[in-house]
Amino acid sequence: MFSKACEYGIRATIYIALHSLEGNRVSLKEIAEEIDSPSAFTAKILYQLAKNNIVDSVKGAYGGFQIEKNQIHSIKLSQLVFALDGDRIYTGCGLGLSRCNAEKPCPVHHKFIQIRNDLKQMLDETTLYEMTTGLDVGLTFLKR
Template sequence: MFSKACEYGIRAILCIAAQSPQGTRMVLPEIAKAIGSPVPFTAKILQQLAKSNLVQSNKGPNGGFSIPEKDLERIKLKDLVIAIDGESLFTDCGLGLKTCNEEAPCPIHHTFKPIRTQIIAMLETTSLKSLSEQLETGDTVLKV
């Protein structure tokens, strides 16, 4: 459903979100290791997230990536998906056809449409704060 970059982006921002309330900044190698992603690939993803104002990037000896605590509730999973994968998940045909619509539906159009609606609702309502809290309590994990 998500691209590999988006999957790693979600993992990376959740690692950062889990540390941000304590005022801790995470550095690139630490994030890459935590999410099991190559450092250059992680750097590219974090650059996209910083450009979209979803993470803060600070340079220098005390630098690293962080998210202001006030933004943890504001940032939703949908914001991450759009920043990395664009809006195709929300608009494109489930089979990748260019002409799929209500008048000319693909074979899965009517089955996929309500599922897509549920996915969009979940992405629009799920905040970084709720997900990072689940990580903090040990209810969820990012790496097995």
């Protein structure tokens, strides 16, 4: 459903948010290890997230990645997905056809529209804070 970069980006952002709530920054190496992602790939993803003002990158000996505490409550999952994957999740074909629309629908087009609308609603309503809160008490996990 999401690209691999988007999956890693969501997990990285949740991890950064968890530490930012405690007032801490996290290093690229620590993030990559925690989300089971190659460091170079994680760096590219974090660059994209920083470019879209979702995470802050601080250089230097005490640098790392962080998110402003007040922002954690307002960032929506849809913002993360858009920053990394664009809007293709809302416009793409359920079967992956390059051109699928109501005039020339694929076999699942009409059923997939409702799934896509439900997904958009969930992404728009889910906050970063909501995704972060289960981690610190062991209810949710970023890797297995």
